[in-house]
Amino acid sequence: MFPISDEHPTVRMPVMTMALLAVTWVVWLFVQGAGNPVALASSVCNLGMVPGELTHLAPLGFRLPLGGGWYCAIDAEPVNIVTPITSMFLHGSWSHIIGNSLYLWVFGNNVEDSVGRTRFLVFYLLTGLVAAAAQIAIDPSSPVPTVGASGAISGIMGAYLVLFPKIRVRTYIPPIFLFRFPAWAVLLLWFGSQLLTGLPQLSTLRPEITGGVAVWAHIGGFLAGALLVRRFVNPELQQRRAEADARVVWS
Helix, strand or coil, X not given: CEEEEECCCCCCCCHHHHHHHHHHHHHHHHHCHHHCHHHHHHHHHHHCECHHHHHCCCCCCCEEEEECCEEEXXXXXXXXXXXXHHHHHCCCCHHHHHHHHHHHHHHHHHHHHXXXXXXXXXXXXXXXXXXXXXXXXXXXXXXXXXXXXXXXXXXXXXXXXXXXXXXXEEEEECCCEEEEEEHHHHHHHHHHHHHHHHHHHHCCCCCCCCCCCCHHHHHHHHHHHHHHHHHHCCHHHHHHHHHHHHCCCCC
């Protein structure tokens, strides 16, 4: 199930949402070589967030095989301290960055419209850091690099649930179905799927990483966004948003 668009036009151009998308794609194309194996492995290993490096619980020198003869080695480089932020702008594949970009565009523009551009950037980075902390907490000794904007985008989705629960979202369900669902249904279904995937990781009997996806970053980011967004809403912009909504006849 993939959201395609929502039915809630913005009052102002979502400049910060577009800027975040632009930076993310510039990093993918020019830092990660658009998926070039050498550039991809190097960026993920050096700029991806490795919980075990931040907590110092992963043994120095441990080499994590990436496939194709590539390894990520645990180190103590100073750059590690900023990887919770740098990792937000890295991705692992074309499908990864395209999916995240779609979710950020669909849900980000209206949240930015309600909080303002600068606050939106702060909110995005903050929920991304909370997402990173959640992933570290669930597996503090992990040597596996975490990359992707999905933790921060999950925060945006949590904010959207609080601000616009009844707005309809056009949703594509493969292979050919397109539906209009209220945002609360789309977002809660997504969040429930993350919980079902992530709960087994809490069991000491099943400590393995689930599918290579940092679902607890998604869960942490989503909850942070839902809980914090009211503190970021700009009352003046929210009023303009309400006045614009009042002039629209919803179907």
